[in-house]
Amino acid sequence: MRILLVEDSVRLRETLAVALKRSGYAVDATGDGREGLWMAQDHSYDAAILDIMLPSMDGLSILKELRAGGDETPVMFLTARDAVDDRVAGLRGGADDYLVKPFALDELLARVEAMCRRGYQKATSEVVVADLRLDSAGKVATRNGVPLDLPAREFALLEYLMLRAGQVVTRTQIEEHIYDDLVSPMSNVVDSAICALRKKIAVAGDSKPLIHTRRGQGYVMEEKKR
Amino acid sequence: MKSIRRRLVVWLLGGLALLWIVAGVGVYRSVRQGLIKSIDAELAADALTVRFVGRGDEDAESRARGPKLKDRLTAYQVENGDSFYQIWPPEGGVVERSDSLGGLELTNPGAVGKEDVFTNTRMSDGREVRSMVFRVPMNAGRGPGKGKGRFNPAYSVVMLAKDLAGVERTLSALLGGLFIVGLLAGLGAVALVGLALRDGLGPLDRLREATRGIDASSLSSRFPKDGVPEELLPVYGSLNELLSRLERGFDRERRFSADLAHEMRTPVAELKMLSEVALKWPEESGPNTHGQTLEIAQRLQATIDSLLNLARWESGDSQLCVDSVMIGELVAECWEPWAAKAGERELQTNFQIREVVVWETDGGVLRVIVNNLLSNAVEYTPRGGRVWVGVETDLIRVANDAPDLKETDLERMFERFWRADASRSGTGHSGLGLSLARQGAEMLGLTLDANLTDGVLHFSLKKG
Numbered sequence: 001m002r003i004l005l006v007e008d009s010v011r012l013r014e015t016l017a018v019a020l021k022r023s024g025y026a027v028d029a030t031g032d033g034r035e036g037l038w039m040a041q042d043h044s045y046d047a048a049i050l051d052i053m054l055p056s057m058d059g060l061s062i063l064k065e066l067r068a069g070g071d072e073t074p075v076m077f078l079t080a081r082d083a084v085d086d087r088v089a090g091l092r093g094g095a096d097d098y099l100v101k102p103f104a105l106d107e108l109l110a111r112v113e114a115m116c117r118r119g120y121q122k123a124t125s126e127v128v129v130a131d132l133r134l135d136s137a138g139k140v141a142t143r144n145g146v147p148l149d150l151p152a153r154e155f156a157l158l159e160y161l162m163l164r165a166g167q168v169v170t171r172t173q174i175e176e177h178i179y180d181d182l183v184s185p186m187s188n189v190v191d192s193a194i195c196a197l198r199k200k201i202a203v204a205g206d207s208k209p210l211i212h213t214r215r216g217q218g219y220v221m222e223e224k225k226r
Numbered sequence: 227m228k229s230i231r232r233r234l235v236v237w238l239l240g241g242l243a244l245l246w247i248v249a250g251v252g253v254y255r256s257v258r259q260g261l262i263k264s265i266d267a268e269l270a271a272d273a274l275t276v277r278f279v280g281r282g283d284e285d286a287e288s289r290a291r292g293p294k295l296k297d298r299l300t301a302y303q304v305e306n307g308d309s310f311y312q313i314w315p316p317e318g319g320v321v322e323r324s325d326s327l328g329g330l331e332l333t334n335p336g337a338v339g340k341e342d343v344f345t346n347t348r349m350s351d352g353r354e355v356r357s358m359v360f361r362v363p364m365n366a367g368r369g370p371g372k373g374k375g376r377f378n379p380a381y382s383v384v385m386l387a388k389d390l391a392g393v394e395r396t397l398s399a400l401l402g403g404l405f406i407v408g409l410l411a412g413l414g415a416v417a418l419v420g421l422a423l424r425d426g427l428g429p430l431d432r433l434r435e436a437t438r439g440i441d442a443s444s445l446s447s448r449f450p451k452d453g454v455p456e457e458l459l460p461v462y463g464s465l466n467e468l469l470s471r472l473e474r475g476f477d478r479e480r481r482f483s484a485d486l487a488h489e490m491r492t493p494v495a496e497l498k499m500l501s502e503v504a505l506k507w508p509e510e511s512g513p514n515t516h517g518q519t520l521e522i523a524q525r526l527q528a529t530i531d532s533l534l535n536l537a538r539w540e541s542g543d544s545q546l547c548v549d550s551v552m553i554g555e556l557v558a559e560c561w562e563p564w565a566a567k568a569g570e571r572e573l574q575t576n577f578q579i580r581e582v583v584v585w586e587t588d589g590g591v592l593r594v595i596v597n598n599l600l601s602n603a604v605e606y607t608p609r610g611g612r613v614w615v616g617v618e619t620d621l622i623r624v625a626n627d628a629p630d631l632k633e634t635d636l637e638r639m640f641e642r643f644w645r646a647d648a649s650r651s652g653t654g655h656s657g658l659g660l661s662l663a664r665q666g667a668e669m670l671g672l673t674l675d676a677n678l679t680d681g682v683l684h685f686s687l688k689k690g
Contacts, residue, residue, distance in 0.1 A: 009492050011518055015499040022507050080491035081484065101495035105502035 001116045001156055002177045004048040005029040006036030006062065007078060008055055012101075016049070016108075023109050024139075024152035024159075026179050033057030040066055044176055045073050047115040049108075052079040052090065060093050067094040074115035078103070113137065120163040127162040130223035132201060132210060134162050146203045153178060154197050161211065161221040170218040194219060230430070231423055238419045239412075246411065250404045257400055261393045262356060266344050269358035269386045272299060273342065276311070276384050277362055295322070302326055308389035310355065316364060316380040332385050335359045347387070355387040429455050437465070445473040478641065485643030485657065489529055493522045532658040535594070536642065539665040546588045546669070553583040553617050560596045561615065564604045571609050578616040585689065587670050595666045595674070598659035599624040599685050612682075620689040628683035636676050640664045 003020055007013040008031045020027045028043070030036050033054035040048055040062065048066075050059035063075055076097040077090045087098050096118065097111050113136055117125065125137035131144040136159055141148040150158060157178050161169060171190045179189070198211050212220050279295045296302075302309045302324035312332040313322040323332075331350040335343070335357075342360040349355055361381035436449055448466045451459065500519055504511035538544045557579060568575055585592075603613045603626040611627035638644050643657040667674035673688045 009496060011496040011522070012492070012499055015496070015503050018510050019499070019503045019506070022503075022510065080487060080495070082487065082491075083484065101491040102498045103495065105499060105506065 001046040001160065002026040002028070002043070003112065004036065004040055004043070004045045004073075006033065006039075006049070006054060006059065007031065007051045008053070009051075019105055019109070020112070022152065024156040025112070026156075026177065031055070033059070033062055037062045037065055040071065040073065041069065044173075046119055046177060047074045047076065047112055049076050049078050049112070050095075052077055052081055052086070060089065063090075063093050063095060072119075074119055076111060076115060078108075110137070117163075122163065127159070127165075129162050129165045129221055130208065130210060132162070134159055143201050143203045143207065148200055148203070150197075150200060154193065154200065157193055157197055158201070161219065165221045168214055168217050168220045173218070231427060234423055234427075235419060238422075239415060242415045243412065246408050250408065253404065254397065254400060258393070258397055261396060265356045265388050265390075265393070266358065269344070269356065269388060270342070272302075272309075272311075272386050273358055273360055273384070275299060276313075276386070277360075296325070299324065302386075308392065310349070310385075310387045310389075312385050313362075314383040314385075316382060332357070332387055335383060335385060338381070338383050346390070349387070354390045356390055356393075357385050357387040359383065359385045429458050433458065433461070433465075440469070442476060445469055445476055482642050486533075489643060489657070490526070493526050497522050529658065532662055536658060536662050536665055539591075539662070539669050542669070544669075547590065548586055548588055550584050551587050551589040551592060553585055553622065554579045554581060556589060556593060557596055557615060557617055557622065560593060560600055564600050568604050568613065571604070571607070573604065573607055573610070574612045576612065576614045578614070580617050580619065583617055583619055587672075591666045591670055595663040595670075595672075595687060596622065596624075598663040599687070602626075602659060602685075622687040623684065624687075625682055625684040627681060628678070629681045631678060631681075631683055633678055636678055639676060640674075 001024070003025045005013060005016055005020070005027055007016065007029070010031060013029050013031055017027045017029045028039055028045075030039060031054075034056040036050065036054070037057060050062055052059040059077055059079070066073065066075070074096040075094065076099060077095050078099050078101065079086070079090075080101045082100040090098050096115055099108060099111060113125065117136065125135055127134045127136070132141070134141040139155060141150055141155060141158060157174065160174065160177055174190050178193075194211060198209065201207070201210060208223065210221055210223060212222065212224065214220055275298050276295065279298060299311065301307065302311050304326055305328065307326040309324070310327050310332060311324045312327065314334060315321070332355075333347050333349070338359055338361045340361075342358055344356070344358050346354055347357045362384055364380045364382055433449070440447070448469060449462050451462050454462055497519060500515055500522075504515055600615070603624050606628065607613055607626040608629065614623065614625040616623035640660050642661045644660075664674045667687060671690070673690070675686050675688070677684050
C-alpha cells in the first residue's frame with residue numbers, strides 16, 4: 001500500500017514516515033502543499049494523509065483539487081484544528097477521516113489501514129483466497145492454518161495481491177503501491193519479491209500455486225479450478 | 227429609590243396630590259372670604275339703617291315719633307333667627323337688643339373709635355357670629371355739656387351680628403365636594419400615569435429584553451434603532467459600539483485559543499510520535515531522537531515563557547528595574563547571537579548607531595524587545611535581502627526587506643501567534659515575539675510601530 005503524507009512539521013513528517021514504512025506501507029512525504037498536490041496527481045496512492053495548514057496550499061484546497069479532477073483516493077486530515085466547524089468543513093470537503101493532533105500512533109495506523117481497505121471495497125480486515133487468509137489488522141497471514149513468516153514488505157505485497165484477487169496486477173502497479181522509491185525499469189525487484197512470496201506461501205508440497213504470471217501483463221492471484 | 231418607574235410614580239402622583247391640596251385650600255379660603263364679605267356687606271347695609279334711625283330728632287319724643295329700629299330691622303326680630311343686634315347706650319343706659327337674641331347676650335366690645343370694626347366673635351352660648359361694631363351719636367340733651375352736644379356728642383355702641391352657621395354649612399359642602407372630586411381625579415390620575423409610564427417606558431423594557439438575550443454566541447447581533455425614541459438613540463449607539471468591541475475581543479480570544487492549541491498540539495504530537503515510534507521499534511531511535519525530543523521541549527518552554535511574560539506584562543504585575551542604559555551597546559549585544567545566522571543567510575546588514583545614547587529604562591525588558599525585532603528581521607528577510615538597524619537619540623529602528631508582506635498584515639502582526647504564513651511551519655518562532663515586544667514597549671512608556679514602504683518593513687521604537 002502506498003501512502004502520501006503531506007505534513008509541514010519536519011519532525012512529525014519524518015517520524016510518521018518511519019512508522020508507516022515499518023508498518024509495511026510505501027510512503028511518499030512532503031512538507032509543501034502544492035508539491036503534495038502534484039504528487040497526488042502523478043501517482044496512484046492507496047491513501048493520503050494531509051495536514052490542513054500547509055505552506056503554499058492548504059490541505060482543504062489540495063483535497064478540493066483532487067476531487068475536482070475525479071481522484072477518489074481516500075484522504076485523512078491530520079490537524080491541530082479541533083473545532084467542530086473545522087472537522088465538518090474537512091469531511092464535507094470530501095475527506096474520509098479526520099484525526100486531531102496529538103493522536104495515538106496505533107489509532108492512526110488503524111485508520112490508515114481502514115482507509116486502504118475501503119479503497120478495495122472490503123469491510124473487514126480479513127481477506128481470504130482459497131486456503132490463504134490474511135488479517136491486515138493483526139498483521140497475520142496463514143495458509144491452511146499454518147502461519148506465514150513474512151517481513152513487512154512481503155506482507156504488503158501479499159495483501160495487495162489478495163485485495164485485488166482475480167484481477168491482473170501490473171508490475172508498475174506493484175512498484176507504485178509497495179515501493180516508495182522509484183524502482184529502476186531494469187530492476188527485477190518485483191519479480192524476485194513475487195518469487196520469494198510464492199516460496200513462502202507454498203507451505204506444503206501439495207499446496208496449490210495461487211500467484212500466476214500473465215506474460216506481458218503482470219500477475220494475478222486466484223485459485224485455478226481444473 | 228433606584229426604579230425610574232417608582233420615581234416617576236411618586237413625583238407625578240405626589241405632585242398632582244400636592245397641587246390638588248393647594249388648589250383646594252385656595253378655593254376653600256377664597257370662598258370663605260367671599261361669603262364673609264357678603265355678610266359684612268349685609269351688616270354694613272343694616273348699619274346704615276341703624277345710623278339713620280339713631281340720627282333722628284334730638285329728643286326722645288321726636289325719636290319716639292319717628293320710625294322704630296325694631297320696625298326697620300325686621301330680620302333681626304325673628305325668634306331663633308340668625309341676625310342679632312345689641313346697643314349699649316353711653317353711661318350705662320338701658321341696653322337695647324334684637325328680639326332674636328332671646329335671653330342671649332352679645333359680648334360688649336367696650337370703647338369704639340370712629341372706624342367700623344368687623345370681627346368674628348362668640349355669643350354667650352358659644353355660637354360664632356360675624357359682627358360689625360360701630361358707634362352712633364346720641365341726642366345732645368343726653369350728653370354732658372348741654373348745648374354743645376353737637377360738637378361733643380355721646381355715643382351708643384352698636385353691634386350687629388350674623389350667625390356663621392350657614393357659612394360653615396356651605397363651606398363643609400364645598401370641602402366634601404372637593405374631597406370627592408379629588409378622589410375621583412386621583413383615581414383617574416393613577417390610571418393615566420400608569421398608562422403614560424407603560425407607554426413612555428416601553429422602549430426601556432424592550433431594550434432590557436433585548437439585552438437579556440445577548441450572550442457570547444450572539445455578539446454579532448445589533449440592537450435595531452428603528453422606532454427608538456431619540457432620548458435612547460445614544461444609548462443604543464453606545465450599546466452597539468460596546469457589542470462590536472466585545473465581538474472583536476471575543477474573536478481575538480477565540481483566535482488566540484485556536485492558535486495556542488495549534489502551537490502546543492503540534493509539538494506535543496511530535497513528542498508523542500517520537501516516543502511511540504521509539505517504543506514500538508526501538509532500533510529506529512537513537513541520539514537523534516533524544517536530540518529532537520530536547521529541541522521540542524525547548525521550543526515548548528520558550529512558548530510558555532513568552533506566554534507567561536506576556537501575561538505578567540499585560541497585567542502590570544512585573545516590577546521595572548530602571549537604570550541608565552547605553553542603547554548602542556545594548557543593540558550591539560543583542561545582534562551578536564544573530565550575526566552568524568545573518569551571514570549564513572547572506573543578509574546585507576546596515577548599522578547606523580549613534581555612539582552615546584542613554585535611556586533611563588529597564589534594560590532587561592528593552593533587551594527582549596530589541597531581540598525580538600532583530601530575530602524577526604534575520605529570520606523573515608528573504609535570503610540575500612537587506613536589514614537596517616539604527617539608533618538615534620529617541621529612537622531605535624529595525625527594518626528589513628519583506629516583499630511578501632501586505633499592508634493588511636501590519637494591523638495583525640502584533641497579535642499573539644500571528645504569522646504571515648498561516649501554516650506556522652519553518653522557523654522556530656512561536657508568533658509571540660511582536661506582541662511581547664509591543665507589550666514590553668507599552669510597559670516602558672515607549673511606542674512600537676510598524677509600517678511598510680516599497681516592500682521594506684520598518685519597526686520604530688520611540689520614546690514617549
